[in-house]
Amino acid sequence: SSELTQDPAVSVALGQTVRITCQGDSLRSYYASWYQQKPGQAPVLVIYANSDRPSGIPDRFSGSRSGNTASLTITGAQAEDEADYYCHSRDSSADQVVFGGGTKLTVL
Amino acid sequence: QVQLQESGPGLVKPSETLSLSCTVSGGSVITYYWTWIRQPPGKGLEWIGFISYSGGPNYNPSLKSRVTISVDPSKNQFSLNLSSVTAADTAVYYCARQWGGYDNRGGFYYDYMDVWGKGTTVTVSS
Numbered sequence: 001s002s003e004l005t006q007d008p009a010v011s012v013a014l015g016q017t018v019r020i021t022c023q024g025d026s027l028r029s030y031y032a033s034w035y036q037q038k039p040g041q042a043p044v045l046v047i048y049a050n051s052d053r054p055s056g057i058p059d060r061f062s063g064s065r066s067g068n069t070a071s072l073t074i075t076g077a078q079a080e081d082e083a084d085y086y087c088h089s090r091d092s093s094a095d096q097v098v099f100g101g102g103t104k105l106t107v108l
Numbered sequence: 109q110v111q112l113q114e115s116g117p118g119l120v121k122p123s124e125t126l127s128l129s130c131t132v133s134g135g136s137v138i139t140y141y142w143t144w145i146r147q148p149p150g151k152g153l154e155w156i157g158f159i160s161y162s163g164g165p166n167y168n169p170s171l172k173s174r175v176t177i178s179v180d181p182s183k184n185q186f187s188l189n190l191s192s193v194t195a196a197d198t199a200v201y202y203c204a205r206q207w208g209g210y211d212n213r214g215g216f217y218y219d220y221m222d223v224w225g226k227g228t229t230v231t232v233s234s
Contacts, residue, residue: 033220048220
């Protein structure tokens with residue numbers, strides 16, 4: 001299968017912890033990477049190779065995986081974390097890039 | 109610091125060819141993979157295809173018959189051509205730098221896009 005499945009929307013209270021998940025068969029052999037996209041802006045890489053953070057990404061963002069599911073966790077969510085989040089991987093054949101459908105995170 | 113900038117017409121007529129370029133500054137197109145992604149209004153990200161200087165292109169099967177991606181080291185650019193466009197091709201088009209490999213410790217492959225252009229809006233309309 002070449003699909004990655006995400007919940008369409010998730011909400012979190014300010015300062016609380018939220019987990020955004022991504023499911024797909026390819027995640028049994030490929031780490032997920034995660035992107036944050038705010039309205040009118042290009043996506044920004046926040047997690048790669050499962051749990052690595054690019055320079056400049058706050059350490060409240062973390063990644064993990066189990067089986068065919070990858071997770072992005074925001075510990076102590078801030079108002080500025082409200083955005084769409086996309087997971088990305090390759091499909092099982094490794095030829096194709098696949099994105100999840102995106103999760104809209106609302107910080108209450 | 110590597111930066112990417114998309115350029116090309118913002119309006120394309122139906123049945124014509126959409127042509128975009130992505131100029132790379134602060135780095136060379138000879139290394140890494142270079143990818144095109146689009147996002148229709150109000151929708152998610154859709155991968156179009158990628159290319160490397162040393163390898164051939166890979167395309168999204170759903171677009172493969174209409175897409176050509178090429179790389180030009182002399183201009184430090186890579187380009188996208190999408191033929192026979194329709195209104196369904198209206199989107200923000202992004203170029204990005206892509207990299208991947210194999211994590212020997214975990215036994216997993218990885219793949220990511222770490223630098224993105226700001227995106228360019230292309231509308232298909234007569």
